[in-house]
Amino acid sequence: MKRLSVASAPAKVILFGEHFVVYNKPAIVMAINMRAYAKSKPEESQKIIIESKSMNISGAFTISGDYQPIIGGFEGKEKLLPIYVAIKSILERAGEERGVRVEIDSTIPVAAGLGSSAAVSVASAAAVSSLLELNISREDIFMAALEAERIVHENPSGVDPAISTYGGLIVYRKGDGIRRLSVDARLPLVVGDTGIKRVTGEMVLLVGEMRRRYPLVVDRIMDSGEAIVDVGVEALRRGDLKTIGDLMNINHALLCALGLSNETIERLIHAARRAGAFGAKLTGAGGGGCMIALSPPDRINYVVRAIENAGGRAFITDISLEGVRVEVQQPNSA
Amino acid sequence: MKRLSVASAPAKVILFGEHFVVYNKPAIVMAINMRAYAKSKPEESQKIIIESKSMNISGAFTISGDYQPIIGGFEGKEKLLPIYVAIKSILERAGEERGVRVEIDSTIPVAAGLGSSAAVSVASAAAVSSLLELNISREDIFMAALEAERIVHENPSGVDPAISTYGGLIVYRKGDGIRRLSVDARLPLVVGDTGIKRVTGEMVLLVGEMRRRYPLVVDRIMDSGEAIVDVGVEALRRGDLKTIGDLMNINHALLCALGLSNETIERLIHAARRAGAFGAKLTGAGGGGCMIALSPPDRINYVVRAIENAGGRAFITDISLEGVRVEVQQPNSA
Numbered sequence: 001m002k003r004l005s006v007a008s009a010p011a012k013v014i015l016f017g018e019h020f021v022v023y024n025k026p027a028i029v030m031a032i033n034m035r036a037y038a039k040s041k042p043e044e045s046q047k048i049i050i051e052s053k054s055m056n057i058s059g060a061f062t063i064s065g066d067y068q069p070i071i072g073g074f075e076g077k078e079k080l081l082p083i084y085v086a087i088k089s090i091l092e093r094a095g096e097e098r099g100v101r102v103e104i105d106s107t108i109p110v111a112a113g114l115g116s117s118a119a120v121s122v123a124s125a126a127a128v129s130s131l132l133e134l135n136i137s138r139e140d141i142f143m144a145a146l147e148a149e150r151i152v153h154e155n156p157s158g159v160d161p162a163i164s165t166y167g168g169l170i171v172y173r174k175g176d177g178i179r180r181l182s183v184d185a186r187l188p189l190v191v192g193d194t195g196i197k198r199v200t201g202e203m204v205l206l207v208g209e210m211r212r213r214y215p216l217v218v219d220r221i222m223d224s225g226e227a228i229v230d231v232g233v234e235a236l237r238r239g240d241l242k243t244i245g246d247l248m249n250i251n252h253a254l255l256c257a258l259g260l261s262n263e264t265i266e267r268l269i270h271a272a273r274r275a276g277a278f279g280a281k282l283t284g285a286g287g288g289g290c291m292i293a294l295s296p297p298d299r300i301n302y303v304v305r306a307i308e309n310a311g312g313r314a315f316i317t318d319i320s321l322e323g324v325r326v327e328v329q330q331p332n333s334a
Numbered sequence: 335m336k337r338l339s340v341a342s343a344p345a346k347v348i349l350f351g352e353h354f355v356v357y358n359k360p361a362i363v364m365a366i367n368m369r370a371y372a373k374s375k376p377e378e379s380q381k382i383i384i385e386s387k388s389m390n391i392s393g394a395f396t397i398s399g400d401y402q403p404i405i406g407g408f409e410g411k412e413k414l415l416p417i418y419v420a421i422k423s424i425l426e427r428a429g430e431e432r433g434v435r436v437e438i439d440s441t442i443p444v445a446a447g448l449g450s451s452a453a454v455s456v457a458s459a460a461a462v463s464s465l466l467e468l469n470i471s472r473e474d475i476f477m478a479a480l481e482a483e484r485i486v487h488e489n490p491s492g493v494d495p496a497i498s499t500y501g502g503l504i505v506y507r508k509g510d511g512i513r514r515l516s517v518d519a520r521l522p523l524v525v526g527d528t529g530i531k532r533v534t535g536e537m538v539l540l541v542g543e544m545r546r547r548y549p550l551v552v553d554r555i556m557d558s559g560e561a562i563v564d565v566g567v568e569a570l571r572r573g574d575l576k577t578i579g580d581l582m583n584i585n586h587a588l589l590c591a592l593g594l595s596n597e598t599i600e601r602l603i604h605a606a607r608r609a610g611a612f613g614a615k616l617t618g619a620g621g622g623g624c625m626i627a628l629s630p631p632d633r634i635n636y637v638v639r640a641i642e643n644a645g646g647r648a649f650i651t652d653i654s655l656e657g658v659r660v661e662v663q664q665p666n667s668a
Contacts, residue, residue: 247551249591253588257558
């Protein structure tokens with residue numbers, strides 16, 4: 001056992017196909033180099049103690065799952081529970097019954113469609129695995145984070161834990177599952193956060209209602225979304241940023257057709273395009289959350305400023321080819 | 335022969351399917367109660383003298399087509415030529431060779447996608463026909479205006495002269511031609527003019543280029559546009575304003591996907607929706623020109639104000655069930 005271990009895992013954005021993926025269309029998901037960190041230490045008691053700096057919550061779970069708040073009262077349980085499930089899953093896979101203390105440090109915006117919760121689970125599972133020197137594979141870490149996702153979403157696609165674990169680009173389709181895409185291009189992105197919290201479930205219901213009312217209209221829109229992914233895969237392989245940008249613009253308009261944008265998102269998107277982005281779109285559920293803009297490297301600061309002037313919080317990112325990784329391991333006795 | 339005769343013909347908006355109609359998809363076109371007026375009087379000389387108040391041009395054509403400017407120099411010829419062609423076509427159909435004087439009075443915005451030029455041709459043909467008490471059918475007036483359209487567009491669809499002649503609603507598809515749709519609902523519309531002149535040909539080329547680059551993506555978008563027309567026909571028949579509004583919003587987003595909107599249009603459209611419109615879309619070529627918003631009758635003044643506050647020129651209109659009509663006939667000797 002180590003004295004301390006830190007692991008990190010990346011956030012993600014959906015490049016193409018959000019929402020349509022619910023209707024068996026493919027989506028392309030990309031890991032971004034914005035990471036959640038988990039620091040783990042041994043814990044004398046048999047408890048799993050989790051502390052989230054960013055959420056200002058701290059609490060202890062017994063091995064049987066009872067919760068004792070330290071900071072933030074019993075309401076904190078709901079937020080820490082997925083992390084506990086991921087850690088417990090790792091301990092069980094290794095046949096261990098030990099206490100650990102995990103500190104989460106993440107600057108990934110929460111409930112913004114960036115896969116913050118999966119990144120935290122993946123980083124926590126990896127930190128604990130590294131601390132206890134467990135014989136744990138990436139696949140095990142993915143599975144642990146997937147179990148955690150089941151606490152958050154009833155029937156998770158598994159895309160978020162997968163992209164956080166493996167990094168890079170993933171093409172996902174329900175039934176077909178997950179296909180990794182190899183690219184070596186840079187994909188300079190600006191993420192713009194509207195600051196509006198959205199509820200994914202509500203946006204999914206909205207699309208369902210549109211499809212119920214106008215099935216033929218909406219199905220053809222989703223067929224177009226599928227074609228965007230097909231063309232997008234090839235454009236990503238050859239690093240053709242212009243085409244990727246065009247396809248982002250088209251995909252965004254299709255999401256608008258389903259009523260998923262709003263004036264705040266539009267303001268950020270128009271600002272990014274005007275500042276020279278190849279293309280821009282909302283990413284994730286819509287109705288708030290984040291937009292992304294693909295930018296020529298020499299225009300990226302203009303795009304950031306344009307999004308901020310339009311009222312968003314902007315940050316520069318890029319594809320993260322690396323998924324989960326151990327950052328620091330301190331031996332118990334040197 | 336009468337001493338004076340005034341005829342009028344309506345402008346139009348495209349409710350659904352602009353641009354897609356170039357690719358053999360159907361479109362729905364609606365006459366609106368905003369009209370072009372033509373006042374005709376006998377002319378002693380053998381000339382056809384045309385005066386446009388709104389354009390501040392006046393000139394005389396000989397029967398053989400030679401042009402003599404009165405106001406506005408020789409540049410005026412291009413603008414008056416279609417009107418001359420329509421009038422000449424009517425005279426020829428009736429086997430007449432007489433001079434007439436026609437005064438045009440139209441408040442329909444020009445080059446804004448509202449079919450101003452067809453409305454002027456139709457009204458002029460009808461005014462001359464009424465003045466000379468010619469035995470001329472509506473079909474003849476349509477054909478005369480279609481000849482005039484050939485001066486403006488190389489290969490006109492004939493939709494603009496048809497809707498201006500017959501009024502109401504038309505479903506048009508290349509090859510299938512024109513099908514009239516009977517409705518008796520009111521369709522309270524606000525037309526918002528961006529004031530940006532657009533060049534239809536350039537916007538058509540833009541769509542062609544998008545389709546060449548992304549054929550599968552764009553074809554599915556146009557399939558969705560076709561489904562919108564199918565659902566739209568039924569919604570129009572039963573006067574279901576809510577559904578028509580939804581379909582307008584979806585159609586607009588599909589036009590955005592092809593790059594046909596811009597920030598000025600978007601500002602007007604969002605303003606109209608925020609003010610309570612059922613739906614709003616650009617109408618015609620895009621890239622400028624006009625947008626339309628379908629509004630609950632009791633919200634229509636809010637919608638007008640919202641569009642004007644957003645920088646557009648707004649006017650209230652509705653479906654014009656009547657096409658061309660003779661407004662005034664004064665007998666030569668009472």
